[in-house]
Amino acid sequence: NATLQQRLVPVRLFYDFLVEEGVRESNPVGRGRYTPGRGRGGGSARGLVPRMVKLPWIPAEAEWLQVLKVFRAEPIRNRLMLALAYDAALRREELCSLRTEDIDPAHRTLRVRAETTKTRQERMVPYSASTGVLLGEYLRHRAALSRARGPLFLSESRRNLAQPLTLWTWSKVVRRLALAADVPRFSTHTTRHLCLTDLARMGWELHAIASFAGHRSTESTLRYIHLSGRELSARLNASMSHLHAWRVGMLTGADGRGTE
Structure with missing residues (x-):
């Protein structure tokens, strides 16, 4: 659409x-458009x-585990890229444009430079200790390809050995592994959607998620709040949990009288 x-x-x-x-x-x-009023002077035009x-699509837990299972057999570069893409909710261009000087291992943070972002706003984002382990392993592997500072992720193909990894190469990698995992809807942007939804599920405030994601407006961030179902679940539990449970219990026999 x-x-x-x-x-x-x-x-x-x-x-x-x-x-x-x-x-x-x-x-x-x-x-x-919509014009106020009825009759000849008002109405709506479609x-x-x-x-x-x-709402964005995110994989179910079983689908995510299938993707991880396939990625575990991949080289260290691809595993690290998936981990960073999820950990820091990175867009494809932000991930592939990372440079060695953008990484701060001491504080487990990375700088997403303004020129690589959709909104042209620079931000600092953290990554987990598990991703830090993958990063250390990859940096040792990268040193065998090139010791020069510059693009973090390098191509390992014979034709483009040690050249910066392109957006299209990463897209092809993800597409190949998504098909192998039998999760064809999985794409380079899915990890970002999943990360932001998980943050909403964990109770992060709207503005905190927007800042983490690099959204210029919280309207974009609201999609992940809706997708997580957090607000609806909280309101349901707070306002009518007993009534709701009783109505559903009538279907399952949980009301104590059983069913016929």
């Missing part, structure tokens, strides 16, 4: 141009394609 909306924009603008030039009287690719807002 989002792709269709994007492709309609140039078509709509083209017809706007034709209307301005007097070639057409109206634009057939209309914009959805867009050519209805706009739908969907």
Whole structure:
């Protein structure tokens, strides 16, 4: 749906141009809009394609374990990249653009440079002790390829040996392993969605998640709060847990009278 909306924009603008030039009287690719009032002076006009807002997809626990099982057999570079992508909720470009000087092993943090981010906002993010172990192992392995400072992740193919790893190479790696794990919807952005949803599940505040993710607006962050179901679960437990449990218990016989 989002792709269709994007492709309609140039078509709509083209017809706007034709209307301005007097070639057409109206634009057939209309914009959805609402005018207050009823009757001839008010009402709503639907867009050519209805706009739908969907929550990001994240893998179920069993699917995530399948992906991890496949990744465990991969070289150290690929395992570290997956760990950092999840740990720090990194976008694909942010991950592949990391440099050796961006890493601070003493404090287990990494700098996401402004020029690599979608919002052009620099941020500092932590990574876990487990990822730190993978990082130490990878740095020793990387030294065998190149001792020069610069891009953290290097290609190991014969054609591009020790050259910076490209976005497309990482995408191909993830796609290959997603198919091997039988989780075809898994992509380079899935780890970011999963990390931010897990933070929401753990009770992080909205602004803290937005800062961690590098979101310019908390509207983007709200998707992960909704996806986690945290607020709905809390309200359900606080306001009507007994009533809800009783109604469901009537179906399962948990009310003490049993079922016939």
